[in-house]
Amino acid sequence: MAANEAMTGKQTAIMRSELGRVRGLGTARSGAAHWWAQRLTAAALVPLAVWFVISLLAHLGAEAPAMARWAGRPWNSVLLLALLIALFHHLALGLQVVIEDYVHGEGTKLVGLAVMKGALALLWLAAVVAVLKLAFAG
Amino acid sequence: MQDVREALMAGRASDGRAVRRPLSPHLQVYRPQITSTLSILHRITGIGLGAGTLLLVAWLVALASGAGPFATVQWFIASWLGRILLFGWTAALLFHFCNGIRHLAWDAGYGFEKPVYRASGWAVVGVSIAASLAIWAIFCR
Numbered sequence: 001m002a003a004n005e006a007m008t009g010k011q012t013a014i015m016r017s018e019l020g021r022v023r024g025l026g027t028a029r030s031g032a033a034h035w036w037a038q039r040l041t042a043a044a045l046v047p048l049a050v051w052f053v054i055s056l057l058a059h060l061g062a063e064a065p066a067m068a069r070w071a072g073r074p075w076n077s078v079l080l081l082a083l084l085i086a087l088f089h090h091l092a093l094g095l096q097v098v099i100e101d102y103v104h105g106e107g108t109k110l111v112g113l114a115v116m117k118g119a120l121a122l123l124w125l126a127a128v129v130a131v132l133k134l135a136f137a138g
Numbered sequence: 139m140q141d142v143r144e145a146l147m148a149g150r151a152s153d154g155r156a157v158r159r160p161l162s163p164h165l166q167v168y169r170p171q172i173t174s175t176l177s178i179l180h181r182i183t184g185i186g187l188g189a190g191t192l193l194l195v196a197w198l199v200a201l202a203s204g205a206g207p208f209a210t211v212q213w214f215i216a217s218w219l220g221r222i223l224l225f226g227w228t229a230a231l232l233f234h235f236c237n238g239i240r241h242l243a244w245d246a247g248y249g250f251e252k253p254v255y256r257a258s259g260w261a262v263v264g265v266s267i268a269a270s271l272a273i274w275a276i277f278c279r
Contacts, residue, residue, distance in 0.1 A: 014153055021153075039245055042238050049235060057277050064208040068201055080198075091191060094184045127195045130202035137202075 034093060041090035048083040068134055077135035081128060088124040092117055172259040180237050183230040190227045221278075228273055233266040 014021075055076070059067055070076055095116050103109040149159040168174075193215075200207040214220045240258050243249045249258055 014155070018153070039242065042242060046235070046239065049231065053231070057273070060277055064201065064205040067208070071198075071201060087191065091184075091188050094181075095188055098181065098185065123191065123195045127198045130195075130198040133202040 034096075038090065038093045041086045041093070044082070044086040045090060048079065048086060051079060052083055068137065071131065071134040072137050074135070077131055080131045084124060084127050084131065088120055092120050095120075172256055172263075176237055176259050176262065180234060180241070183234040183237075186226065186230045187234055190223075190230070193223065193227070224278075225270070225274060229266065229270040232269050233262065236262040236266050 055070070059070060062070075071080060096113060099109060099112045099116060103112050143160075147158050147160055149157050149161055151157050197211050197215075200211040215224060240249070240262055243258075244255075249255055
């Protein structure tokens with residue numbers, strides 16, 4: 001019983017040193033890469049989200065040809081692709097943390113992460129192909 | 139008789155040793171604060187915006203597929219369900235956007251004083267509600 005063990009002050013002897021227990025695990029496995037990518041994509045999304053929302057509001061009620069012409073203009077296509085890259089990267093990193101926090105079984109966690117990243121990759125590719133099609137439609 | 143809450147005083151130190159301390163936070167007895175509430179709201183709106191990307195992808199794919207599919211998506215967005223989802227997306231995006239900037243300021247080392255993080259929290263709430271209502275009042279009537 002963990003509670004009784006804690007209250008009576010008994011503890012399991014740990015024979016390995018603190019250094020020995022962490023050696024080989026790296027900087028908490030992946031260092032600051034995840035944290036840093038989350039912040040960089042967040043910073044990129046600040047102007048991109050503002051541009052996208054303003055563009056949408058400027059085209060409220062627009063018909064398909066006008067909207068497609070807008071999306072196909074070179075800089076609009078570039079910014080849409082940049083938005084999709086930053087957005088999906090940010091989303092994958094965020095959902096990864098959510099799954100890691102709340103799914104505790106190693107197997108289910110692994111499957112959950114793989115399914116989430118796979119689904120996001122497919123959605124991202126679909127959106128990218130759509131923008132490229134609009135960009136090269138002429 | 140022991141206090142029943144003792145059953146929850148079963149923490150573990152980082153070396154795996156059992157220690158007598160509560161598992162935190164105690165959601166049943168934890169008074170919500172502006173900081174903790176906005177923290178979980180940031181995560182909830184992030185997940186919601188993740189679901190909202192389905193609509194973004196559907197919209198882009200429909201746009202690239204021609205007038206017919208695009209009209210179908212536009213019809214869905216204009217329906218009452220679509221409008222509710224789009225208002226939720228507006229509010230979630232504005233909140234996540236404003237609170238995200240607050241997070242970036244923290245990451246740069248600013249705004250950790252108690253009065254500052256409380257004020258910035260309430261500012262985020264105020265700005266995101268006001269901006270959501272303003273956008274819908276002006277553009278989406």
